[in-house]
Amino acid sequence: MTAVISKKALGIAPMSNNKMIMSFISEKVQALILPMAGIFCFMLLWSLTASSIDTSLGKFPGPHAVATQVVNLIDEHNAERDKADVFYIRQDERNKVRMAKDPSYQPKVRIYTGKETFLDQILTSLVTVISGFLVAAVIAIPLGIAIGLSKTLNTAINPIIQIFKPVSPLAWLPIVTMVVSALYVSPDPMFAKSFITSLITVTLCSLWPMVINTSFGVVSMNQDWVNVSKVLSLPKHVHIQKIVLPASIPAIFTGMRMSLGIAWMVLIAAEMLSQSPGLGKFVWDEFQNGSSQSLSRIMTAVLTIGLIGYLLDRTMLQLQRILSWDKSSAQL
Amino acid sequence: MSIILDISKVDMVFPTPKGDFTALKGVDLQIKKGEFISLIGHSGCGKSTVLNIVACLHRATLGGVLLNNKEVTEPGPERAVVFQNHSLLPWLTAYQNIELAVKQVFKNKMSPAEMKEWIEHNLRLVHMDHAKDKRPDEISGGMKQRIGIARALAMKPEVLLMDEPFGALDALTRAHMQDSLMEIQQKLNNTVIMITHDVDEAVLLSDRIVMMTNGPAATIGEILDVNLPHPRNRLALAEDVEYNRLRSAVLTFLYEKQRKVEVIPTAESTKTTEKAGIKQNTSSVA
Numbered sequence: 001m002t003a004v005i006s007k008k009a010l011g012i013a014p015m016s017n018n019k020m021i022m023s024f025i026s027e028k029v030q031a032l033i034l035p036m037a038g039i040f041c042f043m044l045l046w047s048l049t050a051s052s053i054d055t056s057l058g059k060f061p062g063p064h065a066v067a068t069q070v071v072n073l074i075d076e077h078n079a080e081r082d083k084a085d086v087f088y089i090r091q092d093e094r095n096k097v098r099m100a101k102d103p104s105y106q107p108k109v110r111i112y113t114g115k116e117t118f119l120d121q122i123l124t125s126l127v128t129v130i131s132g133f134l135v136a137a138v139i140a141i142p143l144g145i146a147i148g149l150s151k152t153l154n155t156a157i158n159p160i161i162q163i164f165k166p167v168s169p170l171a172w173l174p175i176v177t178m179v180v181s182a183l184y185v186s187p188d189p190m191f192a193k194s195f196i197t198s199l200i201t202v203t204l205c206s207l208w209p210m211v212i213n214t215s216f217g218v219v220s221m222n223q224d225w226v227n228v229s230k231v232l233s234l235p236k237h238v239h240i241q242k243i244v245l246p247a248s249i250p251a252i253f254t255g256m257r258m259s260l261g262i263a264w265m266v267l268i269a270a271e272m273l274s275q276s277p278g279l280g281k282f283v284w285d286e287f288q289n290g291s292s293q294s295l296s297r298i299m300t301a302v303l304t305i306g307l308i309g310y311l312l313d314r315t316m317l318q319l320q321r322i323l324s325w326d327k328s329s330a331q332l
Numbered sequence: 333m334s335i336i337l338d339i340s341k342v343d344m345v346f347p348t349p350k351g352d353f354t355a356l357k358g359v360d361l362q363i364k365k366g367e368f369i370s371l372i373g374h375s376g377c378g379k380s381t382v383l384n385i386v387a388c389l390h391r392a393t394l395g396g397v398l399l400n401n402k403e404v405t406e407p408g409p410e411r412a413v414v415f416q417n418h419s420l421l422p423w424l425t426a427y428q429n430i431e432l433a434v435k436q437v438f439k440n441k442m443s444p445a446e447m448k449e450w451i452e453h454n455l456r457l458v459h460m461d462h463a464k465d466k467r468p469d470e471i472s473g474g475m476k477q478r479i480g481i482a483r484a485l486a487m488k489p490e491v492l493l494m495d496e497p498f499g500a501l502d503a504l505t506r507a508h509m510q511d512s513l514m515e516i517q518q519k520l521n522n523t524v525i526m527i528t529h530d531v532d533e534a535v536l537l538s539d540r541i542v543m544m545t546n547g548p549a550a551t552i553g554e555i556l557d558v559n560l561p562h563p564r565n566r567l568a569l570a571e572d573v574e575y576n577r578l579r580s581a582v583l584t585f586l587y588e589k590q591r592k593v594e595v596i597p598t599a600e601s602t603k604t605t606e607k608a609g610i611k612q613n614t615s616s617v618a
């Protein structure tokens with residue numbers, strides 16, 4: 001925020017055209033060079049400290065070790081995919097041969113059950129976090145609007161929100177796991193139980209920031225807009241659709257970005273704790289594995305988690321830029 | 333001409349943490365069809381409260397408002413309001429802002445083509461047809477206020493209520509807007525109540541100037557008939573004897589009879605009290 005303000009202040013200062021172009025260019029260059037310099041310094045510091053820390057699993061992984069692991073993990077993924085392809089080709093051939101011998105034979109099709117690779121785990125975590133987040137949004141935004149519009153509802157629900165908000169969703173995990181195992185019983189489940197458990201955990205922690213921010217957006221809506229709606233005698237549903245919802249879009253997005261950030265952090269921890277597939281499980285498995293490569297693989301996962309978290313936030317921000325009328329709140 | 337709006341013995345008491353606050357006491361005013369009324373008074377005396385009661389954004393504690401001899405109890409588009417801070421919806425373009433109003437008011441009375449024509453007609457009326465696809469944050473304060481007026485006019489109101497419509501504008505833009513408003517009023521002959529604290533604006537535009545006493549328990553102090561012929565020209569009127577008599581009558585009321593006790597009339601202190609008044613005003617509305 002402060003950076004934005006100071007830039008604006010710079011723009012206001014009287015300057016000649018030439019100077020303005022120069023300062024614009026230097027601003028762009030700074031925006032590119034400074035982060036690069038920062039990253040470079042971090043790398044340097046990292047490799048220096050890494051080489052001086054000895055653990056029972058060997059040296060602490062530096063940038064080089066991580067880079068090697070990135071290549072390794074991608075290779076492993078490709079190898080695993082090749083294995084799967086080979087498996088399916090062989091299965092096909094086998095079935096064809098049996099069919100030729102005996103036309104009444106029902107071909108058996110089995111699904112390849114190989115080890116989940118790093119890239120598979122990334123995908124699992126991403127799908128889980130997005131699904132859980134979407135479920136939370138579908139519940140939280142209407143609830144937030146209802147609470148924002150009705151003082152009665154607000155007074156009734158507020159204590160519940162205040163009590164559940166500070167609970168770490170990880171504390172819910174055992175309860176969620178037990179309830180899911182008890183209730184989610186179907187002979188041919190569409191989703192794995194572990195997926196449902198992780199999803200509910202993500203939903204639980206995404207819910208509160210969105211509810212609170214949405215209702216705050218509704219309550220702090222410009223009173224003039226409400227008066228416009230009153231003078232027009234807009235029916236309730238039109239009022240919500242045309243006035244309340246657009247007016248609180250900036251606050252809703254603030255809540256969504258907060259939620260998504262928390263959701264991603266919590267999901268990794270939940271996956272580690274409950275051994276559900278995903279990046280968290282990858283980290284935990286490597287930790288249990290304890291090979292000479294484990295630390296560098298964990299370090300790779302840590303950086304990946306950070307990068308994905310960053311990209312998720314950027315995506316939300318981009319979405320906000322497209323959807324929100326209030327461009328000033330869609331900065332940073 | 334017939335009485336269209338009857339503000340009948342209105343009292344307004346606001347409950348506050350420090351006890352009841354009587355803002356208005358016995359406000360009584362009858363307005364004829366096609367009349368242009370200015371409501372003038374010091375900041376914080378209760379002008380907005382009167383307007384909000386007519387619009388039914390507030391309910392009077394005692395007394396009431398009759399429109400065409402029927403008591404009004406809810407806000408409605410037949411009493412359209414132009415707010416001080418334009419109050420356009422920032423996520424809609426100028427056209428869409430007016431469209432929202434037109435679609436609601438003429439739901440089953442106009443075809444889509446007629447609606448489009450009517451919206452564009454009102455944009456032309458305020459000379460804003462070139463900016464119809466602009467959003468409020470892309471146009472100047474004066475332009476926003478024009479759109480706000482177009483939106484209110486598009487509702488075909490029986491009474492047009494304006495709360496310091498030009499208060500936030502610079503002097504030059506304000507003069508333009510006043511001329512535009514006079515031009516529109518010549519064409520449409522609406523019934524208008526306009527709040528202002530600009531003496532020239534009041535004399536230039538009105539048929540009657542209603543002057544309010546200072547609060548608490550504010551009420552109507554004097555009513556001044558303005559019988560200047562239309563169309564009025566601000567330059568020609570500057571020399572006009574009648575114009576200057578009216579002008580000084582309003583000034584006398586405001587700065588002698590209803591002079592604010594604490595105000596020593598230097599530019600500085602008037603400004604600060606005004607600001608304080610506005611601040612109080614917005615915080616009480618929010």
Ligand SMILES: Nc1ncnc2c1ncn2[C@@H]1O[C@H](COP(=O)(O)OP(=O)(O)O)[C@@H](O)[C@H]1O
Pocket residue numbers: 346347348353355373374375376377378379380381382547609612613616617
């Ligand atoms: N909702 C409210 N609650 C309490 N006091 C109010 C409220 N609205 C207005 N007032 C008070 O009523 C008086 C008149 O306010 P207002 O009508 O806004 O004045 P004006 O428009 O003439 O500047 C002020 O003293 C103000 O503080």
Ligand SMILES: [Mg+2]
Pocket residue numbers: 379380381495613
């Ligand atoms: Mg006011």
